[in-house]
Amino acid sequence: MVEIEKADGSEDYQISFLRQFTSARIGIGSSGAAIPTKPALEFKMAHAHARDAVYSRMDTEMLTDELIQFKLPVLALHSKATNREQYLQRPDMGRSLDELSSNRLADQITNNGIVIIIADGLSAAAINKNVLVLLKLLIPRLTDAGYKLAPICLVEQGRVAIGDEIAAELGASFSVMLIGERPGLSSADSMGAYLTYQPKPGLTDDARNCVSNIRTEGLALPTAADKIFYLIQESLKRKLSGVWLKDNQGLLNKL
Template identity: 70%
Template structure:
């Protein structure tokens, strides 16, 4: 059990001690009727980072080169969103594969295994920085467990549900999509992982399990890989995912 530590805050800033527990903007102080210049500028910078993350671009060639270490086919796919602007305005198009991608998947041999997908989502920065490191920890675990792997997929302008169509085309029994999450003002590099058993088009979010905030300042990649491997094993064993699949293993250490 975590120990409670008593803090002695500075009398002039009684909430300052809370800053060590969160990146939220608290105890900013005041300057007249506003906040001091430094936190005001820091807020604007964080907002700029968040906007940059939304418009960041997946480094496809760099990622594809890095994925060669796993000795699996790598497929480069696209959603039906033709541009970043359309992707942001039409979430429905980001859930569907374009015709070229569907044909590319149709050329693959059906694989009743696990398909691992990397999608830019709302922060390609998160994928560029965190995805390969997670796969370096996860894929050896899957292979040691003798689980079959489908081709790796890189998807541009993709939403979470695009994994359903990819898995259905490949005949995969389980999909895992790593995707950039909506950036907050302190988490422009946050990656999420969504797991779905027997994925097919038309499923809703209650059919998926999610591990969120994967990044150095959030959930560390190593712990995320352990948690994801646990959920994959449970999903395949119980033949389900989503709200019916409970996380009964506590992997996060007490603080």
């Protein structure tokens, strides 16, 4: 039997130890028929942060300046969604490039190689905060391993599937889509990575591998970089991705 926190903040039985394992709202107690004032205010604040994240803007100027360090071309692209309202109401428009962006890609055909695509998704704040740290860990490992890298693509108002079109137009054999995830009430800055072998328009999510909840308080960025690099290696070696590619990293060490 576990009794949750009382309105005055005391606890008859220990429950606080559970909170070290999760940021979920557990054992917040009650005050009459409602929850205590402090958790109620914290909930409203978290909801506000989530809404702010959805409407945040990717700092393309800052990212472009910082991405120069990787000595790769950087392409600024845009989906067919012209603004945030249209992006949210018309998911299909976030999955396709506008005409100007398609024309820009036509001059950048790479024929094979890995393309890294950065999109704002549903939390540009997550991209602004996390993507450069992750790439500083990931790109050197890819180049040291001898992988050919295509231009880095920055996509505004983009969704996951837009990476398939970009990779196909570039002629890339593999895509790494880094995108802001739908913000939760404890994770407004979460970034996801979607990995696809032989990407092309029309693929569905079963063709991708996803590494989710990449952030300081979730899947730590060094761990995420290790996982992404492992999955890229396995995918290219086995020539598949998605539900057909199993994540066996570290399993043998636990036997």
